Amino acid sequence: xxxxxxxxxxxxxLSCLTCGLLSQPAGDDESNACPxxxxxxxxxxPGSLLKSWTFLVTAMILYLPAxxxxxxxxDQLLYGSHSDTIMSGIVSLWKAGSWLLAxxxxxxxxxxxxxxxxxxxxxxxxxxxxxxxxxxxxxKLYRLLEIVGRWSMLDIFVVAILVxxxxxxxVAAVTPGKGAAAFGxxxxxxxxxxxxxxxxxxxxxxxxxxxxx
Amino acid sequence: MQSALIxxxxxxxxxxxxxxxxxxxxxxxxxFALLYQPLDDDLDRPLAFTLAACILFVIxxxxxxxxxxxxxxxxxxxxxxxxxxxAMQNMKLLSALVFFTTILVPAxxxxxxxxxxxxxxxxxxxxxxxxxxRVLQAIRPWGMIExxxxxxxxSLVKLGAMARVVPGIGLWSxxxxxxxxxxxxxxFDARVIWSRYDPSLPGTDDQNRSRxxxxxxxxx
Numbered sequence: 001x002x003x004x005x006x007x008x009x010x011x012x013x014l015s016c017l018t019c020g021l022l023s024q025p026a027g028d029d030e031s032n033a034c035p036x037x038x039x040x041x042x043x044x045x046p047g048s049l050l051k052s053w054t055f056l057v058t059a060m061i062l063y064l065p066a067x068x069x070x071x072x073x074x075d076q077l078l079y080g081s082h083s084d085t086i087m088s089g090i091v092s093l094w095k096a097g098s099w100l101l102a103x104x105x106x107x108x109x110x111x112x113x114x115x116x117x118x119x120x121x122x123x124x125x126x127x128x129x130x131x132x133x134x135x136x137x138x139x140k141l142y143r144l145l146e147i148v149g150r151w152s153m154l155d156i157f158v159v160a161i162l163v164x165x166x167x168x169x170x171v172a173a174v175t176p177g178k179g180a181a182a183f184g185x186x187x188x189x190x191x192x193x194x195x196x197x198x199x200x201x202x203x204x205x206x207x208x209x210x211x212x213x
Numbered sequence: 214m215q216s217a218l219i220x221x222x223x224x225x226x227x228x229x230x231x232x233x234x235x236x237x238x239x240x241x242x243x244x245f246a247l248l249y250q251p252l253d254d255d256l257d258r259p260l261a262f263t264l265a266a267c268i269l270f271v272i273x274x275x276x277x278x279x280x281x282x283x284x285x286x287x288x289x290x291x292x293x294x295x296x297x298x299x300a301m302q303n304m305k306l307l308s309a310l311v312f313f314t315t316i317l318v319p320a321x322x323x324x325x326x327x328x329x330x331x332x333x334x335x336x337x338x339x340x341x342x343x344x345x346x347r348v349l350q351a352i353r354p355w356g357m358i359e360x361x362x363x364x365x366x367x368s369l370v371k372l373g374a375m376a377r378v379v380p381g382i383g384l385w386s387x388x389x390x391x392x393x394x395x396x397x398x399x400x401f402d403a404r405v406i407w408s409r410y411d412p413s414l415p416g417t418d419d420q421n422r423s424r425x426x427x428x429x430x431x432x433x
Contacts, residue, residue, distance in 0.1 A: 005243060006227050008220035013227075015220035018347050019407045022220055036407065037343035098370050105367060139223060139244040146354070153314065153357050157364025158371070160311050164290040164298035165281045165372065172283070172375065176304050184307050191354065200225040203244070 007203070014041040045198040052124060055193035059186050060117055066186045067110075069179030072159050076172045083177060086110065086155055108154040109183075116145055116152075116190055120197065127201050130209035135202055142199045149194055152187045156180060221246055253402055256334045262397035263326040269390040270323060273383050274316065279365065280379035281372060289381060292316055314357040319394060322356055325349050326397060333409060342410055346403055353398070358391050 008015045013022045016034040023041070025032050032041040070083035084092070086109050094102040119141050126138060159180045166174040218227045223246035230249065233239055239248040273292060280289035290298075292315055299308035325345045332339045339345065369378050 007225035008227055009225055011227060013220070015222070015225065017222055018343065018350060019403070019410075020219060020222070021407075022218060036410070037346070039343065039347060093367075093371065096370075096374060101367050101370050104363070108363075135224075136244060139246070143223070143246070150354060150357055151360055151363075153360045154364050154367065156307065156311065157315075157357075157361045158367050160295045160299055160307070161279075161290060161365060161368040162371065163302060164295045165279065165288050165368070167288055167298075168281075168283050168286050168376075171286065176299060176302050176307065181304060181307050184310050188310065195354070199223045199244075203224040203226070 005203075005207070007200075007207075009043050009200075009204070014043065016041055044200055044204070045196065048196055048198040048201060049124065049127065051196035052120070052193050055189045055196060056117060056120055056124070059189035059193060062182050062186050062189065063113065063117065066179055066183035069182060070177035071155060071179040071183060072162065072177050073175045074166070074172065075175075085179060086183065089155070089158075105154060105158075108151045112148050113152050113186055113190060116149055116194070119145055120190070120193055123197070123202065127205045131202055131206040132209060135206045138202050139199055142194075142197070142202070145194050149187070149191045152190075153184075156184050156187065219248065221248060249404060250402060252404060252408070253400075254405060256330055256405070259326070259397055259401040260330040260334055262393055262400060263323060263330060266390060266393035266397050267323050267327065269386045269393055270319060272386040273390050276383040276386070277381035278383035278387055279369065279381055281376050282379055283376040287379075289379075291383065292387070314355055315361050318352050318356040319358060319390075321352060322349065322394065322398075326401065329406060330401075333406065338410055342406065346406060349403075356394070358387070358394065362388060362391060 008022060012025065014025050014032055014034075015022050016037060016039050018039040019034060019037040021034055021036045023032075023035050025041075033039065034041055067086055070085055071089065073081060073083045075081040090102050090106050090109070093105060123138050123142060126134070131138060159174075159176050162174045163176050166172050217229055219230050220227055221241040221244060224241060224244040226241060226243045228242060228248070230239065233249075233251045235251060238250045240246065241248055275291075277289035277291050277294075280287055293312070296308045296312035296316070299305075299311060325348050328339055329342065329345050329349075365384070372378055
């Protein structure tokens with residue numbers, strides 16, 4: 001960090017995340033509204049760390065059933081019934097020769113959620129312990145999380161489409177499994193965890209550490 | 214003095230905006246977050262994309278997206294039918310999630326854009342403008358049309374082995390909708406809206422209209 005970095009908070013100014021206007025706080029932190037667009041203003045997103053932790057830990061717990069329980073069950077006249085977890089669905093795509101799609105689903109359903117939760121965990125721990133040198137990398141990591149998180153919904157949509165289409169009497173039927181519900185919850189919770197985090201805390205934490213050691 | 218400064222939305226650093234050359238953007242000098250683009254006063258382009266997206270949205274929802282043909286039996290899926298099928302299998306929350314991300318969010322996005330752009334184009338400022346902009350910002354990450362289309366592709370490959378897949382009208386319009394919404398959102402600069410909303414207030418970006426030097430400089 002350069003010595004002359006002055007933030008809006010340092011200068012006692014509130015910045016509006018809706019319209020970008022800087023304004024002087026009128027009273028205490030709770031009663032300020034943006035003079036231009038009326039958005040409630042806070043120095044930092046209120047309860048950011050607590051909310052982010054709560055969503056993240058819940059998502060991490062649900063990640064287990066999401067991967068262990070079947071996401072869908074297929075009943076076929078000739079082949080009997082079998083259930084698929086996320087991983088076994090990827091394996092069967094691979095075996096069927098659709099390598100590219102198998103890789104895409106693997107990245108969207110396994111790699112992205114896992115990396116996303118671990119990255120957010122790293123950022124949260126770093127903010128608590130005081131960031132020293134990696135602010136820029138953490139900020140970039142956070143920006144990446146905001147972009148990629150939504151793609152994990154891929155498997156939910158695949159299940160939804162298969163359940164809709166494969167309703168063929170006496171031939172085949174697909175029903176959704178409990179794993180799909182858990183996986184949907186993981187995606188939503190980790191998106192909420194990312195959104196409730198305030199990236200400005202990364203820089204605050206670094207400035208604080210620099211001042212107080 | 215304070216009106217001339219802006220704060221980075223991602224790291225809060227105070228910076229003084231400078232004029233931008235064409236096809237350049239201003240990024241935060243500390244965290245590299247996007248600060249602003251050259252102000253584009255043109256409302257025709259976002260409005261055109263928005264109206265096109267509205268038409269495509271209606272077609273995408275009215276017609277089946279894809280059909281399946283096996284041994285003389287046919288089934289087909291509409292967008293709403295997909296959410297409905299999950300609800301019938303006792304997956305109410307998952308069904309709500311699919312409905313929310315593929316139908317409700319795009320519908321609200323398009324309505325908010327029409328609500329903002331049509332009056333502004335006619336020279337009037339809509340009464341609930343700040344609310345509409347806030348709604349647009351809040352729901353943007355939840356619109357997942359492009360993810361749904363990739364899901365469609367994966368499903369069709371999975372089904373290709375066991376059945377004949379019949380693409381529906383909805384499929385083509387849904388694909389086009391993806392690009393129309395992306396183009397509408399990308400060509401729509403909220404700063405134009407704020408400059409028209411209350412030009413009497415400071416900080417409404419008049420300094421960016423002249424085009425000379427480059428990026429944002431850190432505040433002293």
